[in-house]
Amino acid sequence: MASEETADEKLEKIANTSDLGVAIKRLERKVSLQEAELQESFHTMLVSLKPKNLLKTTLHEVQESTELKHNLFKVALGLGAGYFSRKLIVGQSAGFVKKALGTVLQYGVTHFISKKPGQENGNENAYSRPKKKNIFKRLLSI
Numbered sequence: 001m002a003s004e005e006t007a008d009e010k011l012e013k014i015a016n017t018s019d020l021g022v023a024i025k026r027l028e029r030k031v032s033l034q035e036a037e038l039q040e041s042f043h044t045m046l047v048s049l050k051p052k053n054l055l056k057t058t059l060h061e062v063q064e065s066t067e068l069k070h071n072l073f074k075v076a077l078g079l080g081a082g083y084f085s086r087k088l089i090v091g092q093s094a095g096f097v098k099k100a101l102g103t104v105l106q107y108g109v110t111h112f113i114s115k116k117p118g119q120e121n122g123n124e125n126a127y128s129r130p131k132k133k134n135i136f137k138r139l140l141s142i
Contacts, residue, residue: 074113074114075114077113077114078109078110078111078112078113078114079110079114081109081110081113082105082106082107082108082109082110082113083106085105085106085109086102086103086105086106089101089102089105090102
């Protein structure tokens, strides 16, 4: 429709100064309407980017998506199990070797619990992701 409107405007011939004045007024009105629409869309964007609204939108998406809820649950369960297994092994005061082994155990338990179905034997499936991701992206994509 916009292309038809511009095509009609291009075909319109201006014969005298009164036609020119009408065309100028029409274009000024069009510009003012476009500016108002742009300001409104900018205001809407600013409101949607407020932290409160971002959090509300994210929580709503989590509530609606069962797969995302399941993934978040598995990540939380894996991280919690890894943390508590490390605390059980390492304890309050431990040496460097014991702390390092506790960290390795924490990573292993976290990875084992939060592993996706079908990845136990390295099988490729719809849930699989490329292996070359940093740890943060891998944790968030579980």
